[in-house]
Amino acid sequence: MDTISQSFALALGMVAHLDPRLTQIVGLSIAISLTSTLCSAAIGLPLGAAVAIARFPGRGPVIVALNAAMGLPPVVVGLLVYLLLSRAGPLGEFGLLFTPTAMVIAQTILIVPIVAALARQIVEDAWVEYREQLRSLNASWRQSTATLLWDTRWSLLTVLLAGFGRAASEVGAVIIVGGNIDGVTRVMTTAIALETSKGDLALALGLGIVLLTLVMAVNVGVHLTRQWARVRFG
Amino acid sequence: MGDAEVIAGLPIVAASIAVVRRGTRVLDRIDLTIEPRSRTFILGANGAGKSMLLRVLHGLIAPDAGSVTWGRQTTRPVNQAMVFQRAVLLRRSAAGNVRHALALAGVRGSEARRRVDDALARVGLSGIADRPARVLSGGEQQRLALARASALEPEVLFLDEPTASLDPPATRAVEHIVSAIHARGTTIVMTTHSLGQAKRLADTVVFLDAGRVTECTDAAQFFAAPRSPEGRAFLEGERL
Amino acid sequence: MKRLVGGLVVVLGLLVATGAAAEQPFIVVASTTSTEQSGLFGHLLPAFTKDTGIEVRVVAVGTGQALDIGRRGDADVVFVHDKPAELKWLAEGNGVERYPVMYNDFVLIGPKSDPAHVAGGKDIAVAFEKIDKAKAPFVSRADKSGTYSAELRLWKDAGIDIAKAKGPWYRETGSGMGPALNTAAGMNAYILSDRGTWLNFKNRGDLGIVVQGDKRLFNQYGVMLVNPRKHPQVKKELGQKFIDWLVSPHGQQAIADYKINGRQLFFPNAGTDS
Numbered sequence: 001m002d003t004i005s006q007s008f009a010l011a012l013g014m015v016a017h018l019d020p021r022l023t024q025i026v027g028l029s030i031a032i033s034l035t036s037t038l039c040s041a042a043i044g045l046p047l048g049a050a051v052a053i054a055r056f057p058g059r060g061p062v063i064v065a066l067n068a069a070m071g072l073p074p075v076v077v078g079l080l081v082y083l084l085l086s087r088a089g090p091l092g093e094f095g096l097l098f099t100p101t102a103m104v105i106a107q108t109i110l111i112v113p114i115v116a117a118l119a120r121q122i123v124e125d126a127w128v129e130y131r132e133q134l135r136s137l138n139a140s141w142r143q144s145t146a147t148l149l150w151d152t153r154w155s156l157l158t159v160l161l162a163g164f165g166r167a168a169s170e171v172g173a174v175i176i177v178g179g180n181i182d183g184v185t186r187v188m189t190t191a192i193a194l195e196t197s198k199g200d201l202a203l204a205l206g207l208g209i210v211l212l213t214l215v216m217a218v219n220v221g222v223h224l225t226r227q228w229a230r231v232r233f234g
Numbered sequence: 235m236g237d238a239e240v241i242a243g244l245p246i247v248a249a250s251i252a253v254v255r256r257g258t259r260v261l262d263r264i265d266l267t268i269e270p271r272s273r274t275f276i277l278g279a280n281g282a283g284k285s286m287l288l289r290v291l292h293g294l295i296a297p298d299a300g301s302v303t304w305g306r307q308t309t310r311p312v313n314q315a316m317v318f319q320r321a322v323l324l325r326r327s328a329a330g331n332v333r334h335a336l337a338l339a340g341v342r343g344s345e346a347r348r349r350v351d352d353a354l355a356r357v358g359l360s361g362i363a364d365r366p367a368r369v370l371s372g373g374e375q376q377r378l379a380l381a382r383a384s385a386l387e388p389e390v391l392f393l394d395e396p397t398a399s400l401d402p403p404a405t406r407a408v409e410h411i412v413s414a415i416h417a418r419g420t421t422i423v424m425t426t427h428s429l430g431q432a433k434r435l436a437d438t439v440v441f442l443d444a445g446r447v448t449e450c451t452d453a454a455q456f457f458a459a460p461r462s463p464e465g466r467a468f469l470e471g472e473r474l
Numbered sequence: 475m476k477r478l479v480g481g482l483v484v485v486l487g488l489l490v491a492t493g494a495a496a497e498q499p500f501i502v503v504a505s506t507t508s509t510e511q512s513g514l515f516g517h518l519l520p521a522f523t524k525d526t527g528i529e530v531r532v533v534a535v536g537t538g539q540a541l542d543i544g545r546r547g548d549a550d551v552v553f554v555h556d557k558p559a560e561l562k563w564l565a566e567g568n569g570v571e572r573y574p575v576m577y578n579d580f581v582l583i584g585p586k587s588d589p590a591h592v593a594g595g596k597d598i599a600v601a602f603e604k605i606d607k608a609k610a611p612f613v614s615r616a617d618k619s620g621t622y623s624a625e626l627r628l629w630k631d632a633g634i635d636i637a638k639a640k641g642p643w644y645r646e647t648g649s650g651m652g653p654a655l656n657t658a659a660g661m662n663a664y665i666l667s668d669r670g671t672w673l674n675f676k677n678r679g680d681l682g683i684v685v686q687g688d689k690r691l692f693n694q695y696g697v698m699l700v701n702p703r704k705h706p707q708v709k710k711e712l713g714q715k716f717i718d719w720l721v722s723p724h725g726q727q728a729i730a731d732y733k734i735n736g737r738q739l740f741f742p743n744a745g746t747d748s
Binding site: 129130132133135136137138139143147150151153154232233 | 294314318322324326335339369
């Protein structure tokens with residue numbers, strides 16, 4: 001209990017004084033998780049929509065695989081990306097290991113299944129409503145996926161939020177491919193891991209409180225946006 | 235209404251159409267011709283297969299037996315449109331919905347803007363062009379669906395019980411719009427529950443009973459003296 | 475859709491730009507958790523950057539993993555504390571030359587209750603014997619780190635075949651020094667730690683130093699450049715500058731100057747035969 005109250009005090013202190021190391025770490029965390037979310041959206045939304053609409057042999061197993069991949073263990077993904085990006089690995093020549101880019105790559109791989117699987121569900125439900133009308137209007141597959149993705153945009157925002165939450169809170173992948181380098185690849189979660197391992201539990205928990213507040217704020221923002229959209233667009 | 239180059243997708247000829255669902259013949263050996271510029275109404279009891287027949291004629295559903303040809307084409311022509319019982323509208327403005335349909339048909343820019351404005355004006359929705367389509371009333375939504383369809387300048391317009399969920403004033407508005415669309419050269423194929431509506435708008439009646447066409451005749455003729463026992467029974471029942 | 479792709483390109487571009495903007499020359503050093511978690515790097519590296527303008531990016535993992543990172547060519551320099559492992563690594567052609575840099579010592583940490591009665595002793599082998607006899611809880615890092623290698627050597631010195639003798643009292647956590655200390659604090663167990671990490675460690679519970687000062691607890695650190703002939707992209711000039719600085723009088727003095735609570739942690743000994 002003592003540690004917990006200490007942590008709240010620490011957290012408030014850090015935020016109030018805009019501790020420069022804290023702002024650097026928070027900024028990097030947001031940048032990396034946001035970039036991963038956007039990359040995953042670019043890949044996962046069209047993928048999910050395509051699977052929702054297309055009918056092809058093996059569609060059932062693909063959907064099962066997508067849903068299962070939502071539970072990919074971050075540390076395993078981190079290890080695989082590490083082996084890929086290491087100088088000794090196939091993509092070594094790009095020198096991406098221990099950089100924020102490697103962290104974005106690892107997190108994107110983790111989030112794409114989440115975005116694709118959830119988008120598929122949402123788009124498929126919308127497809128049931130729009131299918132006949134879109135076919136009557138002679139929409140091609142490509143036009144139909146684009147139409148559905150835009151039409152379900154507010155629900156998809158929640159999907160992206162789920163992806164962002166996963167990215168911002170994972171540590172297993174980014175600590176391996178980023179190396180937790182001070183000032184370069186240290187983010188909130190890896191900083192918490194480091195302070196914990198140094199036994200500075202109050203500071204670790206304080207950072208944790210800041211992280212939770214951040215994720216909470218993003219959630220509230222999205223929720224309010226959806227309320228507004230519901231009223232505005234029906 | 236269309237360029238001289240557009241290959242006419244009329245008449246629509248259905249030959250020995252059959253549609254089977256779960257072992258039952260929902261449509262059975264149907265032979266039917268939709269003539270250019272006609273106003274054909276498909277009548278029948280619930281479950282007779284009206285909606286199914288409409289979709290086969292529009293090309294949304296492929297028959298399990300027999301064939302449909304549109305003019306000389308064996309594949310569905312693009313210049314047809316369909317309006318459903320409940321308007322299917324996107325989460326956009328009213329004008330946006332019409333623009334979207336035109337974009338799908340490859341019409342953009344100033345030509346699209348012109349058609350959107352004209353289509354909305356013809357159905358009396360110019361005032362709410364920028365309102366989100368899904369917050370409109372049922373009647374307004376159906377008029378918007380008609381505006382969208384007419385903006386495409388279709389050769390044939392299919393309507394599946396478009397006024398079934400509307401009140402009398404909204405129903406009348408829709409009927410006026412359908413008449414106006416027909417007056418501009420579009421062929422109409424429609425289903426309805428309302429005999430009054432059919433009497434007001436139809437020039438041809440197709441009567442379906444349990445998936446079979448028992449009558450296909452001039453509307454006045456059908457309402458005065460139906461030739462088939464099923465047709466007669468249907469009109470008797472309605473009079474009760 | 476076009477807007478989404480456009481936005482993505484902008485963001486990626488920003489990321490690349492920030493990466494490019496940070497184009498101060500830098501090297502990647504694979505080192506151990508003890509050098510980072512004791513706070514030494516926080517003190518030493520800014521001094522080096524001030525002198526040379528070279529940024530040092532430290533990936534702090536266990537000795538085993540640090541040597542593996544060097545073997546793969548993912549770092550320019552390795553800075554660890556396990557001489558036998560380092561020499562083996564050199565023999566395999568992974569590095570250029572080994573320079574001793576500094577030493578500190580290990581200490582045996584134990585609970586106040588001291589079930590094995592080792593507190594105050596000066597002989598680490600005797601202490602280990604007593605712990606084994608008492609089957610007192612003992613936390614081992616068991617993670618190919620320099621500390622773990624030292625621990626194994628000490629069991630051998632005590633005449634104990636730990637692979638056979640270990641029982642439920644011997645807890646192998648497979649983790650870094652900090653997490654292992656956390657575990658030991660939680661279990662009230664004995665644990666071998668480097669003095670630096672211990673002095674900087676905050677979650678001590680009932681633990682304290684019980685044995686220290688034995689010559690066998692001596693812990694030597696060495697630094698090596700990754701072999702540029704094996705990995706052409708290694709920054710050999712910048713890396714060598716770092717090594718040269720560490721063993722220079724200026725660097726050695728900076729190491730000696732690092733103190734926690736007035737107590738010096740690391741003792742420079744470059745140029746010696748360690």
